[in-house]
Amino acid sequence: MYFCYYHAVGDKTKAYIAFSHFLGIGPIKFQAIKKRFNTVEEAYKSNYSKLSSIVGAKTASKFIDFRKEFESVDYEKKFKEKNIKVIHQENKLFPKNLINIPDPPICIYVKGNYDLFxxxxxxxxxxxxxxxxxxxxKATKDITYTLVGAGFSIVSGLAxxxxxxxxxxCIESGGETIAVLGCGVDIVYPYSNRTLYKSILQNNGLIISEFPPGMTVLKGLFVARNRLISAFSSAVIVVEGSKRSGSLITAKYAAEQGKDVYAVPGLIT
Incomplete structure (x- = not known):
């Protein structure tokens, strides 16, 4: 059985959830907003004039409209029903290795026993x-078995x-694994991995996404997701990644974040 400790949604968390749900404000714009207001709650409640000076007239207008709709949804109930925990940047449980990248996620949504990881x-x-x-x-299995035996947890993207x-x-060798998704944590993608998705949660692993629950699969989201895969890690290992693959994008992010990058390029004879 898998579970997630749940905490009530306060005003601060509510503000973070709102900004993460609004597609017109991503991590970079959100950082700019945080710098201009004393608190995230103040930013969330701000008027059109203040917001437009930071994000522009069009985005500010859309956010004001979005906020009215957002207020009508009971997110506390929604997350509790799906065993989803939300961790924002100011939460003491927010991973330090995420907050230190140039574009940290506004918050992360989690399924699994996050508190013990x-x-x-x-x-x-x-x-x-x-x-x-x-x-x-074979290389992937051998490397994973060795790393887990040495006490490492494994992060990847459930592809x-x-x-x-x-x-x-990782699961077979008794380790803990994190799947970072390019969609909402309640969306199993690809669906053929639904058994693996459940197995991760049943074996003390985590399903994590910066995208709000219910967010469907969009191509651009996977590129954004890849920076978090590398950010969680001390190093990235690429196995047979093609020239234009997402795995090489992850490697690029890792290099920019100052992480070690290793590769298994092909058969060594």
Missing amino acids: DFDGKIISIVGTRMPTSYGQ LGIDSMAHSA
Whole structure:
């Protein structure tokens, strides 16, 4: 059985949730907003004039309209029903390795036993092609088994191929794994990984996303997701990543974040 400790949504958390749900304000604009107001609550309640001076007239107008609709939704009930926990930037449980990147997520949505996970511990991300060779599959399993045996947790993106194998091998070897999604945490994508999704939660792992629950799959979200995969980790291992693959985007983010990057490029004979 998997579970998530749930805490009531206060005014501060509510403000963070609102900004994360509004598509016109992403992490970069949100950082600019935070700098101009004393609190996030103040920013959320601000008038059109103040907001427009930061995000522009069009975005400010849309946010004012959005806020009226947002107020009518009981997010506390919604998250509780789905066992989803929300952790914002000012929450003491917000991972330090996320807050230190240039564009930290406004908040993260989590399924799983978040309170007991050690984000300051040893974490490695393993990513790669969706169509691995038999060599790539074996390399992923061997590397994962070795890392878990040395006390590492494994982070990946729940994609088909290398990502799924890394998650599965971690669970098989008794480790804890984090799946970072490019959609809402309540959306299983790809759906063929629904058994793995459940297995991660049943084995003390976590499902995490910066995107609000219910957010469906959009191509651009996966690129944004990749920076979090690298941010969670002390290093990134790429297995058979193609030239234009998402795994190489993750490696690029890792390099920019000052993380070590390793590669399993192909069969070594």
